[in-house]
Amino acid sequence: MxxxxxxxxxxxxxxxxxxxxxxxxxxxxxxAQLKKGEGVSGDVHRAAGPTLDEAARRYAPVRPGEVRITEGYHLPNDYIIHCRGPAYGKDYPADVLLFACYRNIFSLAEKYRLxxxxxxxxAxxxxxxxxxxxxEVALQVFKTESKEFNYLKNVRFVLYSVRELVLFKTALHVLDAEKELT
Incomplete structure (x- = not known):
């Protein structure tokens, strides 16, 4: 889509x-330590290579909502933005922290003129x-922040499963139905 x-x-x-x-x-x-973990973090660290682990350690620790940037190393991309999402039911307020994640991702991307x-x-x-x-949070932040983008011209949400894809598309249709997209 x-x-x-x-x-x-x-x-x-x-x-x-x-x-x-x-x-x-x-x-x-x-x-928190920007180390190779499970899921997306593990996949990114494996694909980028061992140099990423060494480089990322310099930027730790990271609190929920915070972001850091490193080179992409062996990935086909120049950079990796590392974002620590909130642990649901543990980090409060989770919605505010997740909102901060996406806002900080976009802010850092703009700072680096990506x-x-x-x-x-x-998360x-x-x-x-x-x-x-x-x-819903991710797309709401995108909608709000994109009004201020000077450099970002393409934002791609890459989702692992069909279920995730359907839920993101549903959230997008809800925003679109509000007639606030331009």
Missing amino acids: ELVVNGVTLEIVRGDITRQPGLDCIVSSAN ESIAIPAI TGGCGYPMQEAA
């Missing part, structure tokens, strides 16, 4: 976040954030 929102191409696709050639940056879910970025469903794996709520 693809549409233009505030002059920015928004894509919602199913795929592997580590296989997004042609984009400046991918986003990885991160743990034109394109791929983002997974932050929905090991952190346990409900997918539907996470999708």
